[in-house]
Amino acid sequence: MSKDPTFRILGDAPSRSERYSDYRKEWDRRESALDAADHPVHVDIETAAVCDLRCGSSEDDPKGFCQVWTHEHLRTRDFGLQTGPPGYMDPILFGRLIQQCADIGVSSIKLNYRGEASLHPRIVDFVRAAAELGFPDVMLNTNGNGRARQQPDLFARIVEAGITDLMFSVDACDSATYRRQRVGGDWDVLLRSVRSAVDARGRGLGAPDCRIRASVVRTNLNAADIASGRMESFWKDEMGVDWMSVSECYFPAGKDHHWKAAHWVRMTAAEFQCPDPFRRMVVTWDGRHTMPCCQGFTLEIDGGPVVPTETTPVQNLRAIWLSPNFARLREAHRNRTWDDPRHGERICRACAVTQRPIRIEDSSLTNATIAPSAVVDQETARGQ
């Protein structure tokens, strides 16, 4: 078993209830035992695969650095053939999925994968429905803009609805840096969203385990602010979030791109076994694809649909968790064969998680040239 080398916490993680801690023990046990049991600990439900931002974009690189916009599946799929508005999960499918999750013993639900889930018109209802089913953890990554542009109290209502892990992707501690990295985002809306969530939680309106995190994708734009402690001080001391996390900007991993703040060293299977396929899975917004980890953006490892179609029988989450494709990926890590060029897993060889970042000294980043390129929506992906 191996820890994800691309993710770390700044400072300490907040304290939690015994019930929450128990589920985290099972999360850790899956990693140490490489045991998938008969259900995932955590499920990412992609409630909306659309976004109001274009992070990292420029005139030369209009899609920016986010895989929501570069992902082949979303580029090629005809959204018009799907149920409901393009890219938004049908509430009936959502209800069916979380009920299944509750029935099979899932402990943690995240209401996003790629995209900005706060754009879903039913997002508050989704949080409430998940909370009412009693999951110890109901999570959401957000850019803090989305529908909050029109609804200033949106994140207060999300807190009141029972979210336990609310994670704002901030990337900056000043408006100028924010505008450059989080293209299209409104700094003032982000601050208003964080304040309203922190305030609602402070007034005791949230769940007992509600914690609010600011997350940062570390690039050469913000590395100095992270190293100096300015980033942590702003978000914790001034804005009142409970904790902070940092993900290294890794995509295209190891390439020479303008956000680069680390060198990348590819690991071998002798060095790394991925724990994710033993404890988590993803369901895409249309319910037609499932993945046994959060990095399988290319859908190479697909357990199959979770809704009935004309051509496939009805499947359920447990059946998918036990599917041959998911089992194959686990075996590749358990047996340390994922890096085999012929019989291994291409998806793992290309994955950022199998590469170790070596942070470039912050002093050498200060004069870095900024030019167009491409990365990934990784803050939604890592750190569960």
Ligand code: SF4
């Ligand atoms: S990184 Fe997140 S906020 Fe930025 S464009 Fe992608 S989904 Fe939207």
Ligand code: SF4
């Ligand atoms: S693609 Fe492979 S290495 Fe990457 S998260 Fe999934 S299982 Fe782990």
